[in-house]
Amino acid sequence: MNIVLLDPRQTESELWSISSKRQLEHLRQHVDVQVGDTLKVGIREGKRYLTQIVEITDQVIRIQSIQEESVPKKLPVTLIVALPRPKVLRRLIMDAVTIGVEKIILLHSYRVEKSYWQSPFLQQLDQYITLGLEQAGDTIAPKIELYKRFKPFVEDVLPTLISENYPAYVAHPYVDAKMPYAIEHGCSVIIGPEGGFIPYEIDLLIKNGCQGVSLGNRILRTETAISYVLGRLFSAS
């Protein structure tokens, strides 16, 4: 947690209040906060501030704003990823948010188990976003969309996301073209499930405007591939 993210309602009085149990525990145990300390705070969907702690009780920490700080920019990228196993979902969303992905699309695919769509973890996406924002020092949540059917998404939605200055790259081990790097435009990045997309899916993606690109002959786990690819694509920024 590199900033404490507050709901706008917590910042309506002159003194702002931190009252979430998770945040209070973190501040007590990991940061050992004291009255007078400064604290970086963000307002969800709003600005970021350096604040000072003016009161600490069991239930609440009260702070006052000292000065505004800048909110980090997002990367101009739509991450389209096959829905991962529930235990990977939290880390994946948190990392994508931390890195600054603008929009996340969770997609069904042949090798995604149907049961993943029933996972209670899918109800907690907003919590994972909060954790990612607090890690990054960001305040603006990315958009998240879920598509439970592969073909209608690829045929009807995906083409509307693609343009000359906003291509879509699908990571695929068996093509010659390499994943580009240091790009200076936005793009969509499509990452398959464990075991990869099946040939039918790759064909459909490419038929609908995606560029199949290789990351070399090492096969990375989904979560690892996401940060590796984003580090590569946006190395110039």
Next chain:
Amino acid sequence: MNIVLLDPRQTESELWSISSKRQLEHLRQHVDVQVGDTLKVGIREGKRYLTQIVEITDQVIRIQSIQEESVPKKLPVTLIVALPRPKVLRRLIMDAVTIGVEKIILLHSYRVEKSYWQSPFLQQLDQYITLGLEQAGDTIAPKIELYKRFKPFVEDVLPTLISENYPAYVAHPYVDAKMPYAIEHGCSVIIGPEGGFIPYEIDLLIKNGCQGVSLGNRILRTETAISYVLGRLFSAS
């Protein structure tokens, strides 16, 4: 698991044997292997082969080699990382190995809890390496070294790793120089603990030849930073 990694002793007869419980379970449950199927296999510290399954029993799967396959190259990088929390260690080592890091150094730092060095997980590094190699399709383990004292490492060991064509970059949020990208030489990459290196440590690293470089104003978790940085540095390869 994208290849099955065997000990050389399992490949001394004409038919090779897969007998590890973990590997047998994976092949039965996730791959549903049958006699006649092909299987990618690597020999630890040796070559990689496409093989065919000739016998499946409860205790063993026997295979015969069909043809040699190429082992992916390593990245010319030494990853020097503050010892992470035990539960992160497995993922971190596995990911670094999967991405192809040539050498990994686990280092103490002020913000590393001393208890981490007592963790039983540190006895399992070889297992984590195996998992990373099997994920990547690699057969050659990276070297791993552990340094429980920061200052002697930085003053006595680190300078011997640095040369004109093999610089050392330390990720540090508060400098102007950016982490380079698409480099065409080897390097060391130094990643701090959660909470970062303390100023004394950063100063000592820089005094001993490291370049402090920034990854932008988002603060990534250690594991995320590793794949993000490696994707960026080696984007041209």
